[in-house]
Amino acid sequence: MEAYFDNSATTQVFDSAREAVIRAMTADYGNAAARHMKGVEAERIIKEARKEIAGSLKAQDKEILFTSGGTESNNMAVIGTALANQRAGKHIITSSIEHPSVYNSMAFLEKQGFEVTYLPVDSCGHISVRDLEEAIREDTILVSVMYVNNEIGAVEPVEEISACIRRKNPAILFHADGVQAYGKYEIRPKRQGIDLLSASGHKIHGPKGVGFLYINERVKILPLLYGGGQQKGMRPGTENVPGCAGLGAAVKEIYTDHAARTEALYGLRERLIAGLEQIEGVVINGSVDRSSAPQIVSAAFKGVRSEVLLHALEAKGIYVSSGSACSSNHPGHSGTLKAIGADREILDSTLRFSFGAFNTEAEVDYALGELRELLPGLRRYRAK
Amino acid sequence: MFQSFLIKYAEIGIKGKNRYLFEDALLSHVHHALKRLDGQFTVTKESGRIYAHAGAPFDYDEVTEALTCVFGVAAVCPLKRVEDLGFEALKKQVVEYMEETYPDKTFTFKVNTRRVNKQYPGSSEQMNRDLGEVILETFPQTRVDVHHPDVLLNVEIRPKGVNLYSRVIPGPGGMPVGTNGRAMLLLSGGIDSPVAGYMIAKRGVKIEAVYFHAPPYTSERARQKVVDLAREVSRYSGPIKLHVVNFTDIQLAIYDKCPHEELTIIMRRYMMRIAEELAVKDNCQGLITGESIGQVASQTVHSLAVTNEVCSLPVFRPVIGFDKQDIVDIALKIGTYETSIEPYEDCCTIFVAKHPVTKPVLEKIRKSERNLEEQIEGMLKEAVETAEIVWC
Numbered sequence: 028m029e030a031y032f033d034n035s036a037t038t039q040v041f042d043s044a045r046e047a048v049i050r051a052m053t054a055d056y057g058n059a060a061a062r063h064m065k066g067v068e069a070e071r072i073i074k075e076a077r078k079e080i081a082g083s084l085k086a087q088d089k090e091i092l093f094t095s096g097g098t099e100s101n102n103m104a105v106i107g108t109a110l111a112n113q114r115a116g117k118h119i120i121t122s123s124i125e126h127p128s129v130y131n132s133m134a135f136l137e138k139q140g141f142e143v144t145y146l147p148v149d150s151c152g153h154i155s156v157r158d159l160e161e162a163i164r165e166d167t168i169l170v171s172v173m174y175v176n177n178e179i180g181a182v183e184p185v186e187e188i189s190a191c192i193r194r195k196n197p198a199i200l201f202h203a204d205g206v207q208a209y210g211k212y213e214i215r216p217k218r219q220g221i222d223l224l225s226a227s228g229h230k231i232h233g234p235k236g237v238g239f240l241y242i243n244e245r246v247k248i249l250p251l252l253y254g255g256g257q258q259k260g261m262r263p264g265t266e267n268v269p270g271c272a273g274l275g276a277a278v279k280e281i282y283t284d285h286a287a288r289t290e291a292l293y294g295l296r297e298r299l300i301a302g303l304e305q306i307e308g309v310v311i312n313g314s315v316d317r318s319s320a321p322q323i324v325s326a327a328f329k330g331v332r333s334e335v336l337l338h339a340l341e342a343k344g345i346y347v348s349s350g351s352a353c354s355s356n357h358p359g360h361s362g363t364l365k366a367i368g369a370d371r372e373i374l375d376s377t378l379r380f381s382f383g384a385f386n387t388e389a390e391v392d393y394a395l396g397e398l399r400e401l402l403p404g405l406r407r408y409r410a411k
Numbered sequence: 412m413f414q415s416f417l418i419k420y421a422e423i424g425i426k427g428k429n430r431y432l433f434e435d436a437l438l439s440h441v442h443h444a445l446k447r448l449d450g451q452f453t454v455t456k457e458s459g460r461i462y463a464h465a466g467a468p469f470d471y472d473e474v475t476e477a478l479t480c481v482f483g484v485a486a487v488c489p490l491k492r493v494e495d496l497g498f499e500a501l502k503k504q505v506v507e508y509m510e511e512t513y514p515d516k517t518f519t520f521k522v523n524t525r526r527v528n529k530q531y532p533g534s535s536e537q538m539n540r541d542l543g544e545v546i547l548e549t550f551p552q553t554r555v556d557v558h559h560p561d562v563l564l565n566v567e568i569r570p571k572g573v574n575l576y577s578r579v580i581p582g583p584g585g586m587p588v589g590t591n592g593r594a595m596l597l598l599s600g601g602i603d604s605p606v607a608g609y610m611i612a613k614r615g616v617k618i619e620a621v622y623f624h625a626p627p628y629t630s631e632r633a634r635q636k637v638v639d640l641a642r643e644v645s646r647y648s649g650p651i652k653l654h655v656v657n658f659t660d661i662q663l664a665i666y667d668k669c670p671h672e673e674l675t676i677i678m679r680r681y682m683m684r685i686a687e688e689l690a691v692k693d694n695c696q697g698l699i700t701g702e703s704i705g706q707v708a709s710q711t712v713h714s715l716a717v718t719n720e721v722c723s724l725p726v727f728r729p730v731i732g733f734d735k736q737d738i739v740d741i742a743l744k745i746g747t748y749e750t751s752i753e754p755y756e757d758c759c760t761i762f763v764a765k766h767p768v769t770k771p772v773l774e775k776i777r778k779s780e781r782n783l784e785e786q787i788e789g790m791l792k793e794a795v796e797t798a799e800i801v802w803c
Contacts, residue, residue: 334630334756335628335761336627338626338627338631408666408762
């Protein structure tokens, strides 16, 4: 049996998304900017995808900007707004558990003379709105906090954050990195007070290399790229028609029967957690109830190095990650786990299981069975 | 402007009657190094020298880079071949060569003429003086220095034309691979073993390699790292046959049955035995390791003696007396360092004891190994038989 539990790293594409990509690469391969029929057809595909996405957010079509994925969306949201609004101030607030694409954008801005406040998180990975309130200053221009944390699945208090901003200074922009939240939650940026929302195609069973940034129409933002004027000059470059087509199809499918999908993910999560709690020496990081995202379980297996367990599971066809796949090429420990106060033993032994639309209960049971079998042996052999 | 390269070799020159074997090997390696590059090179042997002539445009840096990776090459001289139109024309050709080759003319020089074509009028001595004079006249900033010139301009009068060359790009030296037998390298993911393999290959030895893989304790990426390292060494040594041995069961058996502080040394003894069996099967005459005295507990002289005891083939340890920094310097030079420092664990470190033995006693180690008596021969046999082969 194979069990792919690394859906927060990337997902298998939906058939509908794959078909849409192939169609856009074979029949409708035109350049969306071309004047002839082939171009018009390609432009129509992009328009439809944009409409699909806008519909899923109850936003306007013109508020959706296609990008190359989560990293570009986050970079643009942070750097593009900071540069466009620096006359109003040069102070930004973010959390201490952001994805590297936000974190390193902040580091870039700091070198450009911006000041960044990093809010701490509690043991469940949540920032406190009181901390935020205290951190907001005269010259604060942007608050950027992720919607769902990619390592432990903590859901940040998005609405309380935007309410707090509205109370203190409505001119401050609020960016939510929604890469792990979009497709899992019904997000309504306008109602929730989110000015910018990042999302990625390949986390929701769409293709890699495409994503979008929702930009509220009132937001002043500068582009990161300069070129031939596509997407109103905000994100030039020949449109990624196959990518947009695939993304549109994935969005359509994931937001069809959405409540049932979410319920299914929670079902898998709760099944896994219940099983893990029966195994000795397993600690779940973050909260186990439904205040956490439906697709992520972060668990420490005391006495086993996460790498070793990961490879042992891999040999059984079970794919998980240690920490976040985005940072696992680098040595060192997870930023989120450190920030929630996890000790060395937890840091060394944590694995992340993340579910997607294709996972089944049987796979969860299979993984639990294999874990029960593998752990005693792996715990016996360790450095003394 | 350069159309050809003169490839100089040093040590081959002294090999007496076998000389042609070494030259032919070098010729073939140079040919292989150039055949995948632009330039349609023909490689020829002419009166004790090897030349590579370009038949089409080529990238100068790419070609010199490729040539300076070939063991046996002492130096590479890019040369300009001009037509023999008489001595007056030669003066112009020489001036033109100097003009093109040296934009900055503040240097000292010496002219060295060789008249291979003895029919050419005048003496070499006189030609040196005359050509030197015209260079001095044309480029007044230059000076002659016959003892330590910055630029030694070689003018070779050959029957078919005149060769001009002055740039000398040092090669790696050594001897052509394949002219000195075959040996099996124990390749870990570290800094030392690729350097050891490079050094022995440089002496003309064809190398194979063996890697000990311990899933799930070592990862696919650690294995890939070793494949990458073997590929990097193969730029110099030619294709490497890499044997990937699954070592997990043996390691766990040692863990279960032997004192923990002896784990590493016992493990290394079994690695040597497996490496030797693979070596013998493939007609290798020696083993190669990256051991260096005192670097870690398993590389004290006592430990090396105990490890060495299991082998009958000679074990070559070319970095045995090197300091770590010396090894790092070579790794940087040959381009394996960047890969070696990728942070993937190898099987030597996973179960390592806090205080491993540093002065193992052979009798005691043998006694510990007797705890494995019933199973170990079968396990070693299986490890050898199931070794996977990857060509790098």
